[in-house]
Amino acid sequence: MASNSNSKELEINERIRDKEVRLIGADGQQMGVMSPRDALRLAQERDLDLVKVAPQAKPPVCKILDYGKYRFEMQKKEKEARKNQKVVELKEIRLSLNIDTNDFNTKVNQALKFLQQGHKVKVSIRFRGREMAHTNLGIDVEKRFAEALEGKAVIDKQPKLEGRSMMMFLSPSPNK
Template sequence: MIKKLLVNNRIRAQQVRVIDETGKQLGIMPLREALQMAAKQNLDLIQVADKTEPPVCKLGDYGKYLYKEEKKERLTHKRKTNEIKGIRLTFNISSHDLETRANLAGKFLNKGDRVRVEMPLKGREKALGDFAKTKMNKFLEVLKNIIPIKIERELKREARGLTMIISKNQHAQ
């Protein structure tokens, strides 16, 4: 959420550092002079940084400034939604369960998330790594029929089993 900004006569500082619409510094001047300059150009004087001494004020249309700030905030929220979701497959997973997990992974990928596919191996399953790899490849084939995918991290054997990270392939139609 955007904080309340001080505009025009609500600014309380005696001296302000003024920046014009293009970002060019006009220097430090008394508040009264900065307000007169803004009034001559039919613009607002917006205090953008109050922690500095003297505070930084920008000449510009207050409505446009608010719109740009909200737009920036929305973009940062969009970028943060990209998470890694986890799908866990078992060694003896049935074909129907495999399809169900592939559909779930497809939903995650459509939302823009990346998916970590895990297959934990226990006991004797660790010795049958080739069978586990074929199960993972079958999962990928089922998933490729649903949505185009890109493998971000290849199938890798770790201490507890097999893992890989996949994402939606943006370039394939």
């Protein structure tokens, strides 16, 4: 079982060592301030657990509940929250120095599709052989690519040569 940080932090039953705690019953009703021993006894009478839900409060707040069920509910909520997070992927578009106009436009349209889906795009050019002598042409191709996507993408990282590859990073324009 994967232990989440939330269940690790919660103190239950005999682990609660405060002088006094504010108790909330299983039905959500305030039961007042008392010693943890008395609160634990009340919880055990109902076959439930005493769980410290707000340790930073003065006095700490404890609640009578079924800890196993509570942990299950918390894990379910965390799983739901993770499911609703948008994962931004990095998509790569590879260009070449002597790319044809139609190929170029196809790559621009592909990048546009990725950007509309909310993904970041890495535009790369691989220099082969004597092409290394003409890295300035690679910068021109990548700049032209960025201009073709103007208004729809912003440049995160300007074209930069790393080894035999030149890379530029684009992300979706915020004013869509």
